[in-house]
Amino acid sequence: MAGLLVPPYGVMESTCGSDRLPDKENISNNAFVPLSKHPNKKSLIESPAKPHPKCTSQTPSEKILHAGKVLRNAILSKAPHMIRDRKFHLKTYRQCCVGTELVDWQMQQSSCVHSRLQAVGMWQVLLEEGVLNHVEQEMSFQDKYLFYRFLDDEREDAPVPSEEEKRESQEELQETLLFLSQIGPDAHLRMILRKPYGSTAALTKAKQKHRGDSFCVSFRPPERAADDMEIIYEELLNIKALSHLSTTVKRELAGVLIFESHAKAGTVLFNQGDEGTSWYIILKGSVNVVIYGKGVVCTLHEGDDFGKLALVNDAPRAASIVLREDNCHFLRVDKEDFNRILRDVEANTVRLEEHGQDVLVLEKTLGSARNSADGSSAVHYKYRVMSGTPEKILEHLLKMMRLDSQFTESDSALDDFVLMHCVFIPNSQLCSLLRAHYHAQASQGSEQEKLDYALNNKRRVICMIMKWAAVHDDQLQQEDVAFLQEFLISVSNDATWLPALWGSADRAGRSCKALVCKHLHKVFLRQFSLGEEKPQKRQPIRATDEILFKVYCCDHTYTTIRVPVAASVQEVISAVADKLGSAEELNLVHLSSAGEKTIFKPNDVSVFSTLSINGRLFACRRDQLDSLTPLSEQEGPSSGSLASFELMSSKDVAYHLTSYDWELFHCVHELELIYHTFGRQHINKTSVNLDLFLRRFNEIQFWVITEICLCSQISKRVQLLKKFIKTAAHCKDYKNLNAFFAIIMGLSNPAVSRLSQTWEKLPSKFKKCYGEFENLMDPSRNHRSYRLIFSKLEPPVIPFMPLLIKGDKDYVL
Secondary structure, rough: OOOOOOOOOOOOOOOOOOOEEEOOOOOOOOOOOOOOOOOOOEEOOOOOOOOOOOOOOOOOOOOHHHHHHHHHHHHHOOOOHHHHEEEOOOOEEEEEEHHHHHHHHHHHHHHOOOOOHHHHHHHHHHHOOOOEOOOOOOOOOOOOOOOEEHHHHHHHOOOOOHHHHHHHHHHHHHHHHHHHHHHHHHHHHHHHHHOOOOOOHHHHOEEEEEOOOEEEEEOOOOOOHHHHHHHHHHHHOOEEEEEEOOOOHHHHHHOOOOOEEEOOOOOEEEOOOOOOOOOEEEOOOEEEEEEEEOEEEEEOOOEEEEEHHHHHOEEEEEOEEEEEOOOOEEEEEEEEHHHHHHHHHHHHHEEEOOOEEEEEEEEEEEEOOEEEOOOOOEEEEEEEEEEEEEHHHHHHHHHHOOOOOOOOOOHHHHHHHHHHHOEEEEHHHHHHHHHHHHHOOOOOOOHHHHHHHHHHHHHHHHHHHHHHHHHHHHOOOOOHHHHHHHHHHHHHHHHHHHHHHHHHHHHHHHHHHHHHHEEEEOEEOOOOOOOOOOOOOOOOOOOOOOEEEEEOOOOOOOOEEEEEOOOOOOHHHHHHHHOOOOOOOOOEEOOOOOOOOEEEEOEEOOHHHHHHOOOOEEEEEEEHHHHHOOHHHHHOOOOOOOOOOOOOHHHHHHHHHHHHHHHHHHOOOHHHHHHHHHOOHHHOOOOOHHHHHHHHHHHHHHHHHHHHOOOOOHHHHHHHHHHHHHHHHHHHHEEEHHHHHHHHHHHHHHHHOOOOHHHHHHOOOHHHHHHHHHOEEEOOHHHHHHHHHHOOOOOOOOOOHHHHHHHHOOOOO
């Protein structure tokens, strides 16, 4: 439903391709951890085909080579029996390990290895680089009774690690496993994409051609296994270029994507004017888009795509694509598969047109099987809303709503509409539409049929309104409450001549009356006044609640105003002008502790909650802006709180942080995320509870920085570092990821990280612990490290809120 109002063909539109050129460089926001490099390997288009023999000239990267040495030495140190001569079918294989034993050993060594599939990907990294080899030169690592040999054991005189090397390997083991766990998923994906499927005879569609000194080979996989398809699909969810595609299209792509890699920068993928044969997605690296006579017009990076428009329009390539760096990886969809997916999407699309325009677009999908009266199972199809006008979407959802108790599963489309409707249709308009649907009457049929239609129609609208009221709850405005009161009267009146409506009327009456009574009481707040004590029990702040707040003048005098939380800037200025008795045109300004000034727009709402930690509101004329100076209280503390901080254990600190953070997070309504994402000034809604929770992250981060920087003694700073690292570990144990990342980001701030003498005196075990925590902030592959940790946690969890705002929606209330 997030794409309800997307054009009908939006499921296959490109964001940026070589055939539709942007006028500036498109730079990905995600950093990327470099993968293995093959400097001497020929450019190769690899797809699910028979594995290619390993290139003997392949040179492992230094970091992967060192990782292999660390793992080999660690095994020889703690489990030397794993590397030994083995016999199979009367043949002896020297100094081998078994795949299942390697996976078992790796999972026992570190908490960062969460599954056997993850361990397989980590070993695959070594296999791709030639640091680990299958005895029969197979290119895929498997969790089976198969023999693998480390590179050092390939020689007759394999070196035996000394005691010093064994000790060093044990010290470096955790860091090495963490490094491999970060790049392992990419290697696992490449392994799956290269994997052969079906018989060799089935791999009939081979293409071969030369590109300069590059030799390209590709094969079409007949069919992928379901487990592999699911892994590929999960990876596609994190690719920017595919974010707008439907689930059905992504699952189709998972079955046809082909992996393609090129070793050397300067390789021409295709030339301007060539026939369009494939659509490309950049998995790793970057490419230049070149047009004759113009040169390089833009650069595309990881997550971008190109080449789609030539397939859609069946036109020649509009530009040339040239590799910008070595070792680039791509996902490729060939024209035949691309067109088939388009045809399948169109064949399963139902369109409703009015006046030549699509007003509702539905996608036909396979639903759950239903048992018929004779016990047989019948295939059931569902129609999912893809796009449409708000009015037609609402009409469709009401029509498809099931009232019988046999099918009680939640309708995700209905849930999404109730939650997201404010983006494209305001509450006032929705209430009018629901009122019209409630009073709608059948125009034809018998009297009984008309009566049945009216009854079922009213029950559906009552169900919809109850769901809408329950979801919006604290976010309802006075006019929404008035609508509920009016609606209850209508339902009660209708129940007198429709006795079958009494059950629905009673449930609606009890639910809505509770909401009405709740909203008749306004709460008076003082929570935005910095430095005040925390209330005994924090309640969600509503837009209708009122607040006392100080607004300062140029001479640092202030006036205290009382306004609603959701007051606009214009309303705040009017309140200030009334208190000051001023007729001058005033501006509302946010002044930070550093003296930075931000002038609010008249239609901005709930500006109190958007202030920085030490920010203050000033009201002044425009010609007085230059004279504004921060208050003395904005400068912050001059001494730390080390004395009192030392009295508390790190576990107690983490516990109290988590307790307070949970109260803040529990007050955040999911609607506030929508208001924040789409701009509350456009929707005219407040996200004050979310603002307070986001500010909490900054408070913890700057608290860490302030305490360490205000401590003058190195020995005391070392103790502070240890305490904060332990506190972060306990926050992670308490599943408070917001405070955990706030502390780690505070420690990684340049003001702290530059204290080299302090960090040198930090014990090695704390350095390793901090290093592991810091690696969890790795932003590559859409913050894969964080998402992997999050997926293993059972709710309730306090998420890393800045990342949630950025776009990762997997959070738990």
